[in-house]
Amino acid sequence: MTTASLPIGLPRTHTPPARRVGCASGTIPAPQPAGHACAMGNEPADELEALVRPLWLRAQAGDESAYRKALSAIAGRLRSYLRRRMQGTPDDVEDLVQETLFALHLQRGTYDPGLPVSAWALAIARHKLADHWRRRGRREDLHQALDDTPESLIASTPASDGGTGDIDRLLDALPEAQRAAILLTKLEGLSVSEAAARARVSESALKVQVHRGLKRLASLLRS
Amino acid sequence: MKTEALIDFLARGAGPAPRAVAARRLLPAAAAGAAVSVLLVMVLMGPVPAPLFATPAPWIKLSYAALLALATGWMAARLGRPVSRLGAPVLATLVIAVAMAALGLVAWLATPAQARPAAVLGHSWFACPWNVLGLSLPALVAALWALRGLAPTRPRRAGLAAGLFAGALGAAGYALGCREESTVFIALWYSLGIAMSGLLGALIAPHALRW
Numbered sequence: 001m002t003t004a005s006l007p008i009g010l011p012r013t014h015t016p017p018a019r020r021v022g023c024a025s026g027t028i029p030a031p032q033p034a035g036h037a038c039a040m041g042n043e044p045a046d047e048l049e050a051l052v053r054p055l056w057l058r059a060q061a062g063d064e065s066a067y068r069k070a071l072s073a074i075a076g077r078l079r080s081y082l083r084r085r086m087q088g089t090p091d092d093v094e095d096l097v098q099e100t101l102f103a104l105h106l107q108r109g110t111y112d113p114g115l116p117v118s119a120w121a122l123a124i125a126r127h128k129l130a131d132h133w134r135r136r137g138r139r140e141d142l143h144q145a146l147d148d149t150p151e152s153l154i155a156s157t158p159a160s161d162g163g164t165g166d167i168d169r170l171l172d173a174l175p176e177a178q179r180a181a182i183l184l185t186k187l188e189g190l191s192v193s194e195a196a197a198r199a200r201v202s203e204s205a206l207k208v209q210v211h212r213g214l215k216r217l218a219s220l221l222r223s
Numbered sequence: 224m225k226t227e228a229l230i231d232f233l234a235r236g237a238g239p240a241p242r243a244v245a246a247r248r249l250l251p252a253a254a255a256g257a258a259v260s261v262l263l264v265m266v267l268m269g270p271v272p273a274p275l276f277a278t279p280a281p282w283i284k285l286s287y288a289a290l291l292a293l294a295t296g297w298m299a300a301r302l303g304r305p306v307s308r309l310g311a312p313v314l315a316t317l318v319i320a321v322a323m324a325a326l327g328l329v330a331w332l333a334t335p336a337q338a339r340p341a342a343v344l345g346h347s348w349f350a351c352p353w354n355v356l357g358l359s360l361p362a363l364v365a366a367l368w369a370l371r372g373l374a375p376t377r378p379r380r381a382g383l384a385a386g387l388f389a390g391a392l393g394a395a396g397y398a399l400g401c402r403e404e405s406t407v408f409i410a411l412w413y414s415l416g417i418a419m420s421g422l423l424g425a426l427i428a429p430h431a432l433r434w
Contacts, residue, residue: 059234059240060240061240062237064234065234068231068234072230094226097226098224098226101229101230103374107374108241110244110304112304112307115306115307116306119305119306120306123306124374124376126376127305127376162225162226163224163226163229164224167224167232185236186232186235190236192236207238214233
């Protein structure tokens with residue numbers, strides 16, 4: 001019942017900010033993102049958007065420190081979004097935050113500058129959440145009652161503890177070329193051209209190996 | 224692993240975001256799918272006789288298929304990107320489909336009553352949609368593969384768009400081997416074949432488009 005959206009019985013004074021009206025964030029998401037008409041893109045720009053958008057646009061152009069800040073801010077929003085929807089399995093929240101961050105990174109080319117960054121990120125989070133439920137076969141979680149705390153009160157939750165995945169360990173499971181590409185660029189911090197020279201491959205081949213390796217890491221993290 | 228450590232790991236050396244990701248995946252998929260379907264037509268049916276190209280029929284088929292491939296490819300590209308707007312490509316697709324239907328209707332009205340059954344059914348009305356569907360399969364596989372590498376968060380619609388896109392490419396291939404000359408025939412049976420491919424795409428998308 002996706003129509004049972006607003007927290008009924010909530011005192012009027014606790015009504016979430018006006019931007020939530022009509023597109024309730026408390027909506028229980030359908031297993032497939034069928035609630036598209038209520039996508040976050042319909043929301044007016046909020047504070048997070050105002051903070052993240054300039055950072056994100058700089059990050060898309062290659063600014064690494066802006067990218068780090070943008071991802072941190074988005075992670076806080078993802079955490080509260082997912083925590084609200086995964087009350088039956090709070091231990092999985094951070095894993096799913098990390099899975100979504102992986103997906104945001106791997107798919108950052110699909111961001112369209114004409115659209116809100118937060119809407120784009122939350123659409124991917126919603127997709128990952130539906131996928132998580134499908135894999136776990138926990139469809140009943142869709143029907144769990146939600147805590148009626150307004151989302152604004154729990155926005156941007158700091159990470160209490162980490163996820164259960166361990167990149168250093170998972171790296172060993174990658175094919176040699178992908179592992180080497182990730183070690184050189186991500187852990188040794190070489191530039192693409194330096195890493196390509198070291199691995200004796202072209203720069204584009206190295207980038208492909210990094211991308212494939214990250215993709216493989218993300219799927220290992222999931223299983 | 225701490226999430227901050229993961230963010231650090233992802234951001235380090237990330238460089239600029241890749242550009243034109245949808246085009247870079249969909250265009251090779253379209254080229255491969257169309258090439259395979261043309262090859263199949265040439266091997267299995269043989270090309271239409273050259274004089275037929277002096278009549279409008281093959282050109283109507285090819286322009287219909289090409290325009291539809293452009294509009295639905297645009298739609299598929301949009302559906303590979305979360306929360307992107309669909310209005311323009313959906314409108315373009317509808318305009319092309321309605322224009323073809325109108326062209327078919329005008330041709331039907333212009334046909335003398337006793338010639339109408341032949342214009343509607345041709346000699347291959349039953350085979351045509353199935354052939355279009357069959358020839359669209361390589362492009363459908365390729366288009367779904369392309370979308371999987373993007374971020375389709377609306378899998379049904381993405382599958383429908385991929386299916387229509389593949390159907391249009393399959394129809395373009397079929398046009399090179401199909402000897403039907405009636406515009407009414409094209410408006411009916413080509414469109415049905417393309418729609419069947421779209422339906423197939425929508426049906427298998429929830430499984431095929433997991434990422």
